[in-house]
Amino acid sequence: MTTATPLGALSVFGTTFQNPILLAAGTAGFGRELARVVDLDRLGGLITKAVSPEPRSGNAAPRVAEFWGGMLNAIGLANPGLDHVANVELPWLAAHLRQARVLVNVAGSAVEDYVTVIRRLASVAVVTGFELNVSCPNTEKGGEEFGANPTVLADLVRRCRSSTEKPLIVKLAPTLADVASTAAGAVDAGADGFSLVNTFPGTLYRISRSDRNQFEPRLGYGRGGVSGPALLPVGVLATRLVRERTGKPVIGMGGIRTFDDVEQYLLAGASLVAVGTAALADPRVPERLVLAWGRRG
Ligand SMILES: Cc1cc2nc3c(=O)[nH]c(=O)nc-3n(C[C@H](O)[C@H](O)[C@H](O)COP(=O)(O)O)c2cc1C
Numbered sequence: 001m002t003t004a005t006p007l008g009a010l011s012v013f014g015t016t017f018q019n020p021i022l023l024a025a026g027t028a029g030f031g032r033e034l035a036r037v038v039d040l041d042r043l044g045g046l047i048t049k050a051v052s053p054e055p056r057s058g059n060a061a062p063r064v065a066e067f068w069g070g071m072l073n074a075i076g077l078a079n080p081g082l083d084h085v086a087n088v089e090l091p092w093l094a095a096h097l098r099q100a101r102v103l104v105n106v107a108g109s110a111v112e113d114y115v116t117v118i119r120r121l122a123s124v125a126v127v128t129g130f131e132l133n134v135s136c137p138n139t140e141k142g143g144e145e146f147g148a149n150p151t152v153l154a155d156l157v158r159r160c161r162s163s164t165e166k167p168l169i170v171k172l173a174p175t176l177a178d179v180a181s182t183a184a185g186a187v188d189a190g191a192d193g194f195s196l197v198n199t200f201p202g203t204l205y206r207i208s209r210s211d212r213n214q215f216e217p218r219l220g221y222g223r224g225g226v227s228g229p230a231l232l233p234v235g236v237l238a239t240r241l242v243r244e245r246t247g248k249p250v251i252g253m254g255g256i257r258t259f260d261d262v263e264q265y266l267l268a269g270a271s272l273v274a275v276g277t278a279a280l281a282d283p284r285v286p287e288r289l290v291l292a293w294g295r296r297g
Pocket of ligand 1: 024025026027048049050064073075077105133136171197198199226227228229231253254255256274275276277278
């Protein structure tokens with residue numbers, strides 16, 4: 001399933017990753033935004049921001065809030081839409097990346113939306129595979145509800161499967177009662193692997209210092225998803241459970257900041273890992289992890 005080559009590169013999802021360090025969806029845009037501060041082509045790869053058929057403006061501001069355990073976000077899958085991604089973002093990635101792989105994160109408010117995005121992008125050479133976001137806690141329609149219902153999820157994966165031969169990686173929520181069974185159902189429907197985990201639903205209030213009875217949610221959407229250090233053990237356990245049950249490759253994510261964190265996921269059975277919140281705070285974190293991977297004993 002996952003084989004290490006003599007050079008330390010990895011063979012996963014039918015392709016080669018020069019190292020296991022990826023950028024997590026939604027935290028690196030489409031790469032262009034980071035190109036001045038990160039040498040993208042040194043990474044294992046990049047998972048794009050969510051792509052939906054039509055452009056989405058996303059949720060009301062503020063969309064992010066920090067707290068001691070990481071951050072909360074409710075971006076609402078804001079993205080420029082399929083046409084722009086196909087005509088501008090993917091050609092840019094194709095022109096600038098030689099080694100790093102590109103996975104496209106797909107989102108929608110109906111099953112048909114996922115199929116539309118995949119059909120259009122399936123033949124684009126720079127796209128290695130698709131990450132199906134069926135676990136976003138910050139949308140009115142779609143998102144989490146696709147991944148939480150096994151029948152809906154199986155239908156979604158089956159329909160995506162019939163639209164491409166490229167790898168389909170299902171991104172699941174950390175809130176599922178039985179993540180391993182959900183994953184097993186997705187494998188039966190044609191999933192090639194999993195991204196674990198998406199953010200955990202949460203909220204925090206801004207409280208008036210002068211009147212403690214006055215408060216309002218810190219996010220414009222009223223609630224959001226928790227990411228960063230608080231997610232680390234949650235993601236590591238989900239990785240272990242899904243890997244043990246399905247044997248399929250897992251991209252481990254949630255709370256990775258240091259190479260010790262990367263090792264936690266690898267020990268739990270992840271084939272690849274992705275960094276989100278830590279790279280928002282310090283864009284050089286992913287390259288540091290690549291260096292640490294190269295130096296590992
Ligand atoms: C600002 C922000 C935007 C995100 N956008 C997406 C997205 O578009 N699609 C998706 O599947 N996950 C999205 N995520 C979730 C991340 O890809 C990742 O699963 C999660 O943040 C856990 O990793 P981390 O703790 O390293 O941030 C987003 C996370 C953040 C913080």
